[in-house]
Amino acid sequence: MGLDPNVTKYLKRVERALIVSIPIILDDGSLQIFEGYRVQHSTVRGPGKGGLRFAPNVNLDEVKALATWMTWKCSLLKLPLGGAKGGICVNPRELSKNELEKLTRRFTTEIINIIGPDIDIPAPDVNTNAQIMAWIMDTYSMNKGRTVPGVVTGKPIEIGGSVGRNSATGMGLYYIIEAMCEKLNIKLESQSIIIQGFGNVGGWIASLLYERGCKIFAVSDISGGLYYSEGLKIDKLLEWTKDGNYLKDYKDENYKLITNTELLTTECDILIPAALENQIIKENANEIKCKIILEGANGPTTPEADQILFDKGIYVIPDILANAGGVCVSYFEYVQDIHAYFWDLERINKELKRIMIEAFEDVYKLHKDRKITLRTAAYIIAVSRIAKAYDLRGIFP
Ligand code: NAD
Numbered sequence: 001m002g003l004d005p006n007v008t009k010y011l012k013r014v015e016r017a018l019i020v021s022i023p024i025i026l027d028d029g030s031l032q033i034f035e036g037y038r039v040q041h042s043t044v045r046g047p048g049k050g051g052l053r054f055a056p057n058v059n060l061d062e063v064k065a066l067a068t069w070m071t072w073k074c075s076l077l078k079l080p081l082g083g084a085k086g087g088i089c090v091n092p093r094e095l096s097k098n099e100l101e102k103l104t105r106r107f108t109t110e111i112i113n114i115i116g117p118d119i120d121i122p123a124p125d126v127n128t129n130a131q132i133m134a135w136i137m138d139t140y141s142m143n144k145g146r147t148v149p150g151v152v153t154g155k156p157i158e159i160g161g162s163v164g165r166n167s168a169t170g171m172g173l174y175y176i177i178e179a180m181c182e183k184l185n186i187k188l189e190s191q192s193i194i195i196q197g198f199g200n201v202g203g204w205i206a207s208l209l210y211e212r213g214c215k216i217f218a219v220s221d222i223s224g225g226l227y228y229s230e231g232l233k234i235d236k237l238l239e240w241t242k243d244g245n246y247l248k249d250y251k252d253e254n255y256k257l258i259t260n261t262e263l264l265t266t267e268c269d270i271l272i273p274a275a276l277e278n279q280i281i282k283e284n285a286n287e288i289k290c291k292i293i294l295e296g297a298n299g300p301t302t303p304e305a306d307q308i309l310f311d312k313g314i315y316v317i318p319d320i321l322a323n324a325g326g327v328c329v330s331y332f333e334y335v336q337d338i339h340a341y342f343w344d345l346e347r348i349n350k351e352l353k354r355i356m357i358e359a360f361e362d363v364y365k366l367h368k369d370r371k372i373t374l375r376t377a378a379y380i381i382a383v384s385r386i387a388k389a390y391d392l393r394g395i396f397p
Helices: 005-011 060-076 097-110 130-144 168-183 200-212 234-241 260-264 303-311 325-339 345-370 374-393
Strands: 016-025 031-042 048-055 082-089 120-124 192-196 215-221 224-227 256-258 270-273 292-294 315-317
Touching: 005 374, 016 060, 016 097, 031 060, 031 097, 031 120, 048 060, 048 130, 048 325, 060 082, 060 325, 060 374, 082 120, 097 130, 120 130, 120 325, 168 200, 168 292, 168 315, 168 325, 168 345, 192 200, 192 260, 200 215, 200 234, 215 234, 215 260, 224 260, 303 315, 315 374, 325 345, 345 374
Parallel strands: 048 082, 048 120, 192 215, 192 270, 270 292, 292 315
Antiparallel strands: 016 031, 031 082, 215 224, 224 256
């Protein structure tokens, strides 16, 4: 890239990281203190944007990495936003609804000075949802003395959320895999699919591909996976997991229980990791047997594994492109909140497809022209735009 070494130095660090303690009186009257984080990696192209994760292994380094990915993702899609992320180290399944609400509201208050429509706009991520976004929006608004819908995205539609936000990441993955199949001259509906993670991202892409006629051989959640060589009934499984049931408890005599480790190395055409980071690693990369990996999760493939997959001739469609549909529709939600004018689903999906396909075409062309991986191509485009923005703005003072 010929990147200015000063820019590299700058981009290696996050602009701001805030660590907060969140004290909560639990339902049994005892006090528990949780640790939370909000990190802004770069705001050179606009306010920070990125999800909020509630999980037991959340830590500052993970949040920093996720914030950095958001910088590249927003840049790749040409959204006028920067990269941010947040999280709380907690297992939300161990909390009651009342405790979860208190945790969310106190966390919001602790980070209130560094979020806002012009500063940094959180959104849902692992184990956070529209209800949690509603509590954040309400807490922020109560503190400011006015309703501020644009402070978070992924809100319920009734309070300024956008149609199509829930399905956006899955929809984006779908547009990208459709475009990739076209480039490779293969029929999407005849591909066999395996998906790790059956939450927002995994569930939606499973549903879209199932409706398209693809055979989904295996899916998994944190409890383990289900496999059936004739294809799983995804609509039934979505119904089952809707109320929090685990996949491992689903009863169908044809379905075989498999582990997440087995799932990743089961033969298929398209493998979609849609759970967590660091799943495809140097220890299992050689065992992966698919044509295409479509990264639904952020950072599911480690750099060592990436090289092994490249040598094996497996196409990896990188996270910063593949799963960017979520932040794209989050951006639409933010625009709609600020304008107080809301779009219909047809417009959302049309604009989403336009932006995703434009980014895909740029990445695919550079990958072909320079004979580099899709990931390297995506990074070159994303980082170049950030570097240009630094160049134009200069380093203050
Ligand atoms: P989610 O909480 O809705 O679902 C996560 C799924 O992964 C669940 O099925 C869970 O059981 C499973 N899971 C958790 N730990 C696991 C483990 N150790 N092994 C196997 N499965 C496990 O979360 P989500 O919003 O679907 O996010 C999934 C991934 O996609 C994350 O990496 C997230 O950062 C990324 N992502 C999400 C969005 C979005 O809009 N929600 C957008 C872009 C990227």
